[in-house]
Amino acid sequence: MFALAKASPHVVLFQRPSNYEWISVTARDFADDVVETAKGLISLGVEPGDRVVLLSGTRYEWNLLAFAIWSVGAVLVPVYPSSSHSQVQWVVEDSGAVLALTETREHTETLEHLVLQEDGTPALASSPSQLRRVLEINSSAVQTLKFEGRQIEAEDVYERIERITHDSLASINYTSGTTGNPKGCMLTHRNWIFEVRALLADGMGHLGHPGTRVVTYLPLAHVLAHAVSLTLIVSGVTQSHWGDTKTLTTALERFRPHLVLGVPRVFEKVRNAAYNKAADDSKVKGALFRQAEATAIEYSKALDTEEGPSRALKLRRQLFDKLVYSKLRAALGGQVEQAITGGSAMSADLAHFFRGLGVPVYEGYGLTETTAACAVGFEDQRIGSVGQPLNGYGARINEDGEICIRGGGLFTGYWNNEEATKQELVDGWFTTGDLGEISESGHITITGRSKDLIVTAGGKNISPGPMENILREHPLISQALVVGDGKPFPAALIALDDDELTRYKLDRNIPASRSVADMATDSALRGEIQDAINMANSTVSKAESIKKFWILDRDLSEEDNELTPTMKVKRNVVFNRFADEIAKIYER
Numbered sequence: 001m002f003a004l005a006k007a008s009p010h011v012v013l014f015q016r017p018s019n020y021e022w023i024s025v026t027a028r029d030f031a032d033d034v035v036e037t038a039k040g041l042i043s044l045g046v047e048p049g050d051r052v053v054l055l056s057g058t059r060y061e062w063n064l065l066a067f068a069i070w071s072v073g074a075v076l077v078p079v080y081p082s083s084s085h086s087q088v089q090w091v092v093e094d095s096g097a098v099l100a101l102t103e104t105r106e107h108t109e110t111l112e113h114l115v116l117q118e119d120g121t122p123a124l125a126s127s128p129s130q131l132r133r134v135l136e137i138n139s140s141a142v143q144t145l146k147f148e149g150r151q152i153e154a155e156d157v158y159e160r161i162e163r164i165t166h167d168s169l170a171s172i173n174y175t176s177g178t179t180g181n182p183k184g185c186m187l188t189h190r191n192w193i194f195e196v197r198a199l200l201a202d203g204m205g206h207l208g209h210p211g212t213r214v215v216t217y218l219p220l221a222h223v224l225a226h227a228v229s230l231t232l233i234v235s236g237v238t239q240s241h242w243g244d245t246k247t248l249t250t251a252l253e254r255f256r257p258h259l260v261l262g263v264p265r266v267f268e269k270v271r272n273a274a275y276n277k278a279a280d281d282s283k284v285k286g287a288l289f290r291q292a293e294a295t296a297i298e299y300s301k302a303l304d305t306e307e308g309p310s311r312a313l314k315l316r317r318q319l320f321d322k323l324v325y326s327k328l329r330a331a332l333g334g335q336v337e338q339a340i341t342g343g344s345a346m347s348a349d350l351a352h353f354f355r356g357l358g359v360p361v362y363e364g365y366g367l368t369e370t371t372a373a374c375a376v377g378f379e380d381q382r383i384g385s386v387g388q389p390l391n392g393y394g395a396r397i398n399e400d401g402e403i404c405i406r407g408g409g410l411f412t413g414y415w416n417n418e419e420a421t422k423q424e425l426v427d428g429w430f431t432t433g434d435l436g437e438i439s440e441s442g443h444i445t446i447t448g449r450s451k452d453l454i455v456t457a458g459g460k461n462i463s464p465g466p467m468e469n470i471l472r473e474h475p476l477i478s479q480a481l482v483v484g485d486g487k488p489f490p491a492a493l494i495a496l497d498d499d500e501l502t503r504y505k506l507d508r509n510i511p512a513s514r515s516v517a518d519m520a521t522d523s524a525l526r527g528e529i530q531d532a533i534n535m536a537n538s539t540v541s542k543a544e545s546i547k548k549f550w551i552l553d554r555d556l557s558e559e560d561n562e563l564t565p566t567m568k569v570k571r572n573v574v575f576n577r578f579a580d581e582i583a584k585i586y587e588r
Contacts, residue, residue: 001027001030001031001034001067001233001234002031002161004027004233004234004236005027005028005030005031008027008210008236009026009027009028010026010027010028011026011027011210011236012024012025012026012027012210012238013025013026013027013029013030013233013236013237013238013239014030014060014063014238014239014240014241015238015239015240015255016059016060016240016241017060022240025060027236030064030067033064034064034067034068034071035071035154035157035158036145036146036149037064037065037068037142037145037146037149038067038068038069038071038072038149038157038160039145039146039149039150039152039153039154039156039157040068040144040145040146040147040148040149040152041068041069041072041074041099041145041149042072042149042152042156042157042160043145043148043149043151043152044099044132044133044145044148045098045132046069046072046074046098046099047073047074048072048073048074048160048163048164048168049073049074049075049169050074050075050097050098050099051074051075051077051095051096051097051098051172052069052074052075052076052077052097052098052099052100052101053077053078053079053091053092053095053097053099053100053101053111053131054066054069054076054077054078054079054100054101054221055079055081055083055088055100055101055102055103055107055110055111056081056101056102056103056107056137056220057081057103057219057243058216058217058218058219058220058225058241058242058243059103059137059241059243060241061103061137061141061142062220062241063220063229063233063239063241064142065101065137065141065142066078066220066226068145070164070170070189071157071160071161072157072160073160073161073163073164073168075095075169075170075171075172076170076171076172077091077095077097077171077172077173077174077184078171078173078220078221078226079091079174079221080219080221080222080541080543081103081104081107081219081221082219082541082542082543083541084538084539084540084541085110086539087182087540087541088107088110088111089110089114089127090181090182091174091182091184092111092114092129092131093114093127093128093129094174094181094184094415094416095172095184095415096130097130097131098130098131098132098133099131099132099133099134099135100131100133100134100135101134101135101136101137101141102134102135102136102137102141103136103137103138104136104137104138105136105138105139107136108134108136108139111131111134112134113127114127114129114131115129115131115132115133115134116129116130116131116132164189165189166188166189166190166193167188167189167190168188168189169186169187169188169412170187170188170189170191170192171186171187171192172184172185172186172187172415173185173187173221173223173368175367175368175369175461183414183415183417183420184414184415184416184417185368185369185411185414185415186411186412186413186414186415187223187368187371187411187412188412190408191371191408191409191410191411191412192227192230192371194371194392194407194408194409195227195230195231195371195372195373195409196227196230196231196234197391197392198373198390198391198392198393198407198409199227199228199231199373199376199390200231200234200235201390201391201392202376202378202379202390202391203338203362203376203378203379204228204231204235204259204338204378207235207237207258207259207337207338208231208232208234208235208236208237209235209236209237210235210236210237210238211238212232212235212237212238212258212259213237213238213240213255213256213257213258213335214232214237214238214239214240214257214258214259214260214261215239215240215241215242215248215251215252215255215257215260215333216228216229216232216239216240216241216242216261217241217242217243217245217248217251218261218262218263218459222343222459223366223367223368223371223372224261224342224343224364224366224372224373225261226372227371227372227373228261228340228372240254240255240257245266248266249270249273249331252331252332252333253330253331253333255333256333256334256335257332257333257335257336258335258336258337258338259336259337259338259339259340260332260336260338260339260340260359261339261340261341262339262340262341262361263341263342263343263344263457263458263459264341264343264344264345264346264347264350264457264458264459264486265456265457265458265459265488266341266458267339267341267346267350267354267361268350268457268488270328270331270332271293271350271353271354273331274289274324274327274328274331275289275290275293278324288323288324289324291320292320292323292324292325292357293353295313295316295317295320295356296317296320296325296352296353296354296355296356296357297349297352297353297356298313298356299313299314299317299356300351300352300353300355300356300383301352303355304382304383317356321357321358324357325357325358328357328359329357329358329359332359336359338360338362339354339359339360339361339362340361340362340364340376341361341362341363341364342363342364342365342366342372342373342459343455343458343459343460344455344456344457344458344459344485344486345363345446345486346361346363348383348384351363351383351384352383355381355383360381362376362377362378362381362387363376363377363383363385363386363387364376364377364386364387365386365387365444365446367405367430367432368411369405369410369411369424369430369432370393370405370407370409370410370411370430371409371410371411372409373390374389374390374393374395374405374407374409375387375388375389375390375393375395375444376390377443380441380443382443384445385439385443385444385445386443386444386445386446387443387444388441388442388443388444389405389407389442389444390407392407392408392409393405393406393407393408393409394406394407395438395442395444396429396438397436397437397438398431401435401436401447402431402432402433402434402435402436403432403434403435403436403438403444403446404429404430404431404432405429405430405432406428406429406430410425410428410430411430413425433453434446435447452464452465452571454482454483454484454485454490455485455486456484456485456486456487456488456489456490456543457486457487457488458488458489458543460543460544462482462484462490462540462544464481464482464490466539466540467480467482467536467537467539467540467544467546468480468481468482468536470532470535470536470539471492471494471532471533471535471536473532474528474529474531474532474535475497475500476496476497476500476501476504476525476528476529476532477494477495477496477497477529477532478495478496478497478498478555478556479493479494479495479555479556479569480492480493480494480495481493481569481571481574481575482546483575483582483585487586488586489547489548490544490545490546490547491546491547491548491549491550491582491585491586492533492546492548492549492550493549493550493552493574493578493581493582494529494549494550494551494552495551495552495554495555495556496516496519496551496552496555497555498555501516501519504525504528505519508524510522515553516551516552516553516554517553519551520551520553525551526551529549529551530549533546533549548585549585550581550582550584550585552578552581556569556574561573562574562577
């Protein structure tokens with residue numbers, strides 16, 4: 001970034017809001033801003049290797065503070081702004097962060113009880129927190145840092161930068177495990193620059209230059225969003241931050257981006273909004289959209305055949321391009337040349353739809369442990385596959401059918417967790433826990449997960465175990481399974497305890513003969529289950545919260561091959577057996 005500022009000082013890196021208008025931030029402006037902010041961190045006593053928590057939504061200050069943290073040799077610890085109190089507390093305590101930079105008053109209040117008192121002990125006596133101070137962006141955190149660092153020389157910052165090596169720890173990114181507390185992935189500066197170069201070498205290179213525009217709206221605490229943002233900064237691309245996804249179309253129409261980074265749910269919303277608008281106008285327009293959608297899918301699929309699209313299909317697509325597709329592209333800003341999706345699987349028909357209308361969406365694959373994307377289908381796109389390994393990454397399938405990854409983007413281990421590191425990193429290969437296949441051409445296809453981690457259509461990783469344990473604590477609940485893999489939101493299948501249900505009926509003078517299926521609609525019973533759901537939801541972020549539940553008509557049993565002898569749920573068996581019930585959750 002500093003090299004770019006020196007070589008091309010007038011390149012516009014950001015458009016940011018200021019006094020009710022948007023102003024340009026050049027590479028030189030940003031570099032100066034970073035140094036002034038970094039001086040404040042030095043004045044606060046932040047030393048190389050110290051961990052600094054950044055708890056904020058997507059905005060200009062996120063990138064500014066992240067670079068300032070790195071510039072003083074400190075370690076960035078990003079936290080999702082939607083994280084629950086307990087999640088934030090775990091990250092602060094486990095990382096040993098000495099400073100926290102928050103966005104809102106609510107975030108600040110979450111952390112205040114962890115700040116050290118004058119005698120050096122946390123306000124919360126039982127906490128091992130090392131947090132010395134919290135600064136809030138909405139309460140002039142950046143201005144405060146610049147003011148407090150006014151006596152520090154810029155050379156002090158540059159000296160810190162010179163001492164940073166490729167192997168210096170850059171960030172600790174916490175990711176949900178299948179059980180227990182989140183694990184902190186240690187990512188070095190080498191990991192991050194390796195990922196940036198891999199993305200530029202394998203697909204983003206033709207867009208990675210000044211003049212390209214991108215709207216950055218995904219949470220920058222997400223490793224993929226941060227990796228792409230860094231790639232844009234290094235390339236001199238202009239970014240506009242937009243934190244409100246509900247008004248994303250406004251931002252796309254305003255800034256007319258050339259690249260859109262999203263998760264499947266974003267592209268689903270674009271498609272659904274277009275259809276709903278057409279259908280609301282008239283039945284004829286709704287039917288027309290359906291025909292246009294079918295044509296786009298048919299056209300895209302024909303591209304994968306030796307014959308290619310027929311002349312008639314090309315003419316039909318040309319007609320719908322004027323009537324429908326052009327309007328959809330306009331809703332994306334009208335200039336999109338490329339779209340990337342990750343986080344969870346995108347349905348094949350949706351991918352074909354976008355490719356057919358002229359906006360190819362390239363599906364990628366990666367984890368926090370691989371510093372975001374390790375495979376993307378940029379070249380030789382095959383819908384249904386996540387593409388080939390990016391430049392410098394390698395992939396293989398182990399004897400258990402799991403995908404293993406190696407390369408310069410591979411994390412160095414889990415913070416404060418040597419046991420987990422030894423289990424996951426073997427001979428330079430990371431075992432992802434995802435089941436898959438690799439074709440002769442090197443294309444990777446994900447077939448399932450050996451771990452129970454759920455990834456919603458919005459790209460949110462959810463570990464169901466802790467929530468399920470809380471739900472099972474309720475007397476009426478025998479078994480609970482969180483569902484939502486590839487779906488818009490998490491939901492739950494609830495199996496009731498037969499004995500407790502009998503007691504419940506007796507206490508309320510409900511006939512013993514009334515079936516569970518009948519009881520499933522009882523408002524009082526559903527209220528009891530909802531209380532348990534609320535309890536579980538209080539331990540996670542809003543995105544991870546269970547939105548709906550379905551009461552099964554019977555309990556699970558070992559006899560029906562749904563439980564192991566040790567009473568563990570066979571998730572795949574249950575999900576297959578109750579597939580119709582799961583489908584009904586998302587129909588309503």
